[in-house]
Amino acid sequence: MSNSTETDLDDRCQQAMALRQEGQYDEARRLLESVLRDDPSHLQARLELGLVLLFTGEFEAGTAAIEQVVREQPGWYEARVHLAKSYAMLGRGEDACREFLQVVRDAPADSTPHLESKKQLTYFPADQISAARARLS
Numbered sequence: 001m002s003n004s005t006e007t008d009l010d011d012r013c014q015q016a017m018a019l020r021q022e023g024q025y026d027e028a029r030r031l032l033e034s035v036l037r038d039d040p041s042h043l044q045a046r047l048e049l050g051l052v053l054l055f056t057g058e059f060e061a062g063t064a065a066i067e068q069v070v071r072e073q074p075g076w077y078e079a080r081v082h083l084a085k086s087y088a089m090l091g092r093g094e095d096a097c098r099e100f101l102q103v104v105r106d107a108p109a110d111s112t113p114h115l116e117s118k119k120q121l122t123y124f125p126a127d128q129i130s131a132a133r134a135r136l137s
Helices: 003-021 025-038 041-056 060-074 076-089 095-108 110-121 126-136
Strands: none
Touching: 003 025, 003 041, 025 041, 041 060, 041 076, 060 076, 076 095, 076 110, 095 110, 095 126
């Protein structure tokens, strides 16, 4: 893929991110789907589409999309934080804790994903955190 094509895809993905942040989910989804038609492997677009699906109530589909991104890019801590939050929305507290704990363990201590994960863990009961910690080891 040429640099100009990659730049165009990245620009469209950035536009879609802005639309999502403004609550314009249908427009964001259309733009992300156009990016993915041109490059089905575009991870940022796939993550963003997962988030749009979550925000529009398609929790299972959104979570599945983000899970796939994390499987392909396990060191992308921002995606792991989004996955953990989607698990929490689905009532999968232990899975959410496991993802947050992994980010706390592996991400740089001063990074936004690390700090956000530490904060999010304060909202979970100790037994869920303990169970998740046991599964993580």
